[in-house]
Amino acid sequence: xxxxxxxxxxxxxxxxxxxxxxxxxxxxxxxxxxxxxxxxxxxxxxxxxxxxxxxxxxxxxxxxxxxxxxxxxxxxxxxxxxxxxxxxxxxxxxxxxxxxxxxxxxxxxxxxxxxxxxxxxxxxxxxxxxxxxxxxxxxxxxxxxxxxxxxxxxxxxxxxxxxxxxxxxxxxxxxxxxxxxxxxxxxxxxxxxxxxxxxxxxxxx
Numbered sequence: 015x016x017x018x019x020x021x022x023x024x025x026x027x028x029x030x031x032x033x034x035x036x037x038x039x040x041x042x043x044x045x046x047x048x049x050x051x052x053x054x055x056x057x058x059x060x061x062x063x064x065x066x067x068x069x070x071x072x073x074x075x076x077x078x079x080x081x082x083x084x085x086x087x088x089x090x091x092x093x094x095x096x097x098x099x100x101x102x103x104x105x106x107x108x109x110x111x112x113x114x115x116x117x118x119x120x121x122x123x124x125x126x127x128x129x130x131x132x133x134x135x136x137x138x139x140x141x142x143x144x145x146x147x148x149x150x151x152x153x154x155x156x157x158x159x160x161x162x163x164x165x166x167x168x169x170x171x172x173x174x175x176x177x178x179x180x181x182x183x184x185x186x187x188x189x190x191x192x193x194x195x196x197x198x199x200x201x202x203x204x205x206x207x208x209x210x211x212x213x214x215x216x217x218x219x
Contacts, residue, residue, distance in 0.1 A: 017048050017056075018107040024048075025104035046094045049103040053087045056110040059117060079113050138208055142173035172209045177202060184212035 022028045023036055024045040060083060063076025083106055090101035143165040144153045150165050155173045158164065163179060166172050172185070184196035187209045196212050199205055 015111060017052050018111050021045060021048050021052065021107045022104050026100065028104055042094060045101075045103055046091070049087065049090065049106060052107045052110055053083060056107075056114055057083050057087075060110070060113065079109070083110055139171045139173050143167065166211045168211060168213050170211050172205050172207055172211060175205065175207045177204055186210035186212065 023034075024041055029035055057080070060076055060079040063074075064080025064084075067074050067077050086102040086106040086109070089097075089099070090103050090106065093099050093101045138155055140155060141152050142155050142158055143150045144158070145163040145165055158174050162174075164173055164176075166183075168183075178199055178201050180201060182198070182200035185199050185205060186196050187206060188194055191206075
C-alpha cells in the first residue's frame, strides 16, 4: 500500500482525474522502479501460484491473476523503453494490492477456522469406557473404531459421534450447536462427540 500511493500519484491517468501535475526528471523511471518492487514482492504469491497450478495442470484463480499482472507489467516496461502507448503501472499495483488484501482476509478466515477446530478437539475426552462383553474397560479415545460400544456415565462428555444403543439422557450440546437447553436423546438418536451427558447413562458407538 505504501508503494502503491506514489505509483498512483506519478501515473498520468490518475493525475488527469485528480487535476494535478507531478512530473520531474526521471519520474517515469521512479514509477518503473516502484512498480518492479510491487510486481516482484507483492505479486510473488500469485506468480508462484501460477507456476504451481500450471505444473499440476489444475487452472485456477492464481493463473488468472498471475497472467494478468505479468502481461500488464511486461507491456508497461515496454512503454518505458520506447513502445508507444500508456503504461498500466497503477492498474498493476492496485490489482496486486486488492488481491493481496483478499488473500490476507481468506488466510485469516482459514486460520480462524483451524483454531475453532482445535478448540473442538479439546472438547473431546481423552478416555472412553469401552464395553467389551460383560465388562467395561477404559481406553484412549483415539483407539475407538466404528462399531465399538462405549458407556457414557452421568456428567461425562461423549467421546465419539454415534448413535445411542441403550437407555436415554439429556445432553448439553451448547458448546457445539449453541442450544442453551439440554436436549433429550434416547435409543437410536444420533449424538455428537464433545456433548456433555446429563444425569442418565447411555451407550453409544
